[in-house]
Amino acid sequence: MSEPLLDVIGLEKRYAVRSGVFRHRDLVAADDVSLTLSAGETLALVGESGSGKSTVGRCILRLEAPSGGCVRLDGTDITELEESDVRRLRPEMQMVYQEPLESLNPRHRVGKLVAEPLVLHGIVGKTEVRNRVVELFQLVGLGEEHVDRYAHALSGGQQQRVGIARALATNPKLLILDEPTSALDVSVEAQILNLLRDLQRRLRLAYLFISHDLAVVSMLADRVAVMYLGQIVETGPTRDVLSNSFHPYTRALVSATPVDHPRQKKLRIALTGEPASPIDPPAHCRLVPRCPYAEPVCSAVAAELLPIDSCRSTRCVRFQQEHCDGIWDPGGDVPIQDTVIRSTESEVNELKLND
């Protein structure tokens, strides 16, 4: 895995927002986003709504033109390419969407939807199309009988399988999975997650897995990048990041994820309020207004994503200054064991009373 398949460096996406008659301000959807992804690997992009994770996915596919930075796929900088050249690269990278039904044209049989990229990119000859479609259907666990149905006649899980088959039609190296299971029922979600794992093993696919669900992420991802308000705030191997987070926001996400069992006790760090506006964000740490560990230094210096060791990095200024041996005790007036630091109501919340 010397040369990464995907290499994103300093990606930036700004939208101009009107404020007043002559004034425009910038809504920063993605800012200083750098990540790499190798064949056969899964990187999860984790964050809440508005964190910019989907924007990053769309910029990588060049569905949107980034405002800055570069995206290299197999060594080719795709941000520099003309639209027609991008089209030639598209088969290499495909996207699977959150709402399978909305991403499938209701007026075509699903077999035709899967055949479309095959014809468009000239991947197989006309006579071969039907056979290849059936092959793809089998690959994702659908039978030939499903080929001639319409999307609405399929269940949610089957629709998502069609979405995956369509993405695989062009033999891509990279799949961007944008919350592929969040619209599905629990039992069906497990089927799709298993399918994605199996496909990755067989085809050595690289997955950029966009999700807000840490439970699902820990099932599928080798590494994780946590996003907050357009920036990556922490990266590292999934297990390490989730069990010993180097950024307060990651800690808050982990602690807000529901328990697996009613008797499970969990460290709870609640963030105050809701995310700040992504319009004209400050140079310092964007979590400051909500962070239970924030100190004056956090608003005084610019927050940069810095490596902590060979595989992990964090944007937390306090962590960068204070940690030693990978263990960080934010200390101060903030007790960290088994108490809720602060919630919206500034109340101390006891957990479930069972036990």
Added chain:
Amino acid sequence: MRAVPATGHGGGRASLEPDIAVLDQDPPAGGTDVLRINDLRVEFRFPRYSVEVLAGIDLSVGSGEIVGIVGESGSGKSVTALSIVGLLQRPGFVTGGRIDFAGTDLLEVGADEMRAIRGNRISMIFQNPRASLNPVFSVGKVLREVLRVHSGLRGGAATARAVELLADVGLFDPNAVLRRYPHQLSGGMAQRVMIALALASSPQLLLADEPTTALDVTIQYQIIQLLSRLRQERNLAQIVITHNLGVIAELCDRVAVMYAGTILEEAPVERIFDAPRHPYTQGLLAARARTELTGRLESIPGQVPDMRNRPPGCPFSPRCPHAGDVCRTANPAMEAVEPRHRVACHRWTELA
């Protein structure tokens, strides 16, 4: 219909089910039932056919108790809630059963009386809070209107009470929120406003239909805490409908597992997680992604059944790894595994 009728935990069940009544020694906080549903049946009638969407639901909620209804899409959880508040719309028809609420059968009362109960003594919140709020009215306008209708408050008194309610559901600067319109609220704020509206009349029962599904995890956790606090401070009984077993684990005292219009299993929350008896419950617990886990998930094969072609016998039998001949022919009756734990499975004793 059922071999064992509803096994509530509060008063008034002794004549129905003596052995369970005797053993039933530790009712959860509260005691008496706020709501009791008996053999509720709902049918969707279409011009050429009709579909039984609820095939006899038995469920009770004690005061100060949070009962979770968990199930996949199409299992009938929302239809159950809508039937309780009389908001079931055509083509849905209640075809049988009783819904006892404080001595009244909600299925028997007229539209006017139902309107007085709904929003006054039973409130409901929904999955998409912003869609539930009328976009052309400010929060203050809606809240004052609700207070006028339900509590007769007007003018300054209504505004003062509205501010109090918004503060109570954890909104910062309630005075500013009063002036806002739904599109100016985030999802979490909108859900808090919905909860404030639901609480305006001091209800005894709150129905929450997927209250956190549309929210981010950190906001979801705040709403879970809020609902949990309402139970403690106001002794507010709640039915929480969700497909998320994590929300159930965080919030609920008791759980009913629904599938294809029936309750397959019902037990205190820890029993459900520690000793699930129904193969479907076991499958659901094994299938969910957990942070503690890596590797393949055990998925339940097949799909949720199409209600038009309900399989004969146990509705789960086509997907059940343990299904035998009897499961495919006869509908299993609800049986008591132990006090307050019921399961509808022919083979639960063999499989235990």
